[in-house]
Amino acid sequence: MNWPGQAVVDRVPSSVRLLGATATTIFLFLFAVQLLGTTTTAAAPTLRRLLTRIVVGDSSALGLSWLAAYGLGNGSVVAALALSLFSAGLVSTSELLLMVAGSRLGAAAIVVFIGALDYLQKHRYSLQEGVSMGLLAFLLTHSIYVPVTVIGYLLYPIVTDPARGVGTVPSLESDSLTIFAAATDVVTETIGAAPAFLLAVAILFGSLQLFDRVLGRIETSVIRTHLFRHFERTWLSFAIGLLITTVTTSVAFSLGVIVPLYNRDYVTREELMPYVLGANIGTLFDALLVAVILANPVGVATVLLLLVTATGVTLLALARYEWYAWAIESIDNVLLEDRRAFVAFVVSLVLGPLALVVVPLAVG
Known part of the structure; x- marks a missing residue:
């Protein structure tokens, strides 16, 4: 049943509706980030007591953000939350770095979820095959971001200490955001810091989900026809993944749009890997x-330290692509052919970050 005014909306050109939806999404995103900053400052005492009970060290910060990316199905929200907590003085620089890195380690969960949905819609293959791209995305992401996390952790004092002396930088502040300042203050004072904090997370998550819906209205066959046919060229495939994810700020879109193609063998694994590597770099731009x-x-x-390090590690992998692709494909083959290895790998993806959180709590 159509709601009143549906006929009027239907008469509006689709391009205008798409532009309006995009503008609404951007507005909500900026408002959510501003509200997140306001509420984390207001709720600092409560959040500090909560975080000191859970985050008892750098490893637990990594595990917590990793698990949060699983739960929310969106690493961008977790990275934004980590940056907001840091701005409020609730987490240290090392914890911030590990929380942003953890958001990337858990972000591939959305690809597994999309693959599972595709399996439920088309029972042409097993569930193991349906989530195969998600497993591949995890392998590719961890092959890059595990060394990136280690390197970044070793280098962050060298990079962040000079920035610490800068203090506040007026040039980084957008005058347009002052529009939201009064509104976020009113919201926080009216409903309280904790509810406003939850509202900020919900709006941020909702804005990114809305953007995915907006992108879903785009005729993806055009993208598939004119872009995905170039996947056989390694560096071009990498550039396409980087470009699409950077422009859309949505790894759920850039990877989700090709899950059905991969599951139906329209895109080969070797052609897809550079694309995923590019997407894994592009997804850090929204955190930036x-x-x-x-x-x-x-x-x-x-964030720049992680971005530059991830770019360097990825370029090194692409420079030795034949060896890198062979290693990834060998592991992927074992996971797809050996059910016990498959189950063990999936369990490790849960127990690994969980151990990072629980073990420090138990020891402490």
């Missing part, structure tokens, strides 16, 4: 945007 909006030089430096 949040750091810039929050006007925190150390936050910007931390």
Whole structure:
């Protein structure tokens, strides 16, 4: 049943509706980031007591963000939350770096979820085959971000200490965000810091989900026809993944749009891997945007450190692509052919981050 005014909306050109939906999404995203910053500052005492009980060290910060990316199905929200907590002085620089890195380690969960949905819609293959791209995405993501996390952790004092001396940088602040300042203050004072904090997370998550819905209205056959046919060229496939994810700020879209193609063998595994590597770099740009909006030089430096390191490690993998692809494909084959290995790998993806959180709590 159509709601009143549906006929009027239907008469509006689709391009205008798409533009309006995009503008609404951007507005909600900026408002959510501003509200997140306001509420984390207001709720600092409560959040500090909560975090000191859970985050008892750097490893638990990594595990917590990793698990949060699983739960929310969106690593971008977790990275934005980590940056907001850091701006409020609730987490240290090392914990910030590990929380942003953890958001990337858990982000591939959305690809597994999309693959599972595709399996439920088309029972042409087993569930193991249906989530095969998600497993591949995890392998590719961890092959890059595990060394990136280690390197970043070793280098962050060198990179972030100079930024710490900068203090607040007016040039990072957007005058347009002052529009939201009064509104976020009113919301926080009216409903309280804790509810406003939850509202901010919900709006941020909702804005990114809305953007995915907006992108879903785009005729993806055009993208598939004119872009995905170039996947056989390694560096071009990498550039396409980087470009689509950077422009859309949505790894759920850039990877989700090709899950059905991969499951139906329209795109080969070797052709897809550079694309996923590019997407894994592009997905850090939205975290960088949040750091810039929050006007925190150390936050910007931390995200840039991860971004530059991830780019370097990825370029090294692409430079030795034949060896790298062989290694990834060998592991992937074992997971797809050996059910016990498959189950063990999936269990490790849960127990690994859980152990990072629980073990420090138990020892402490």
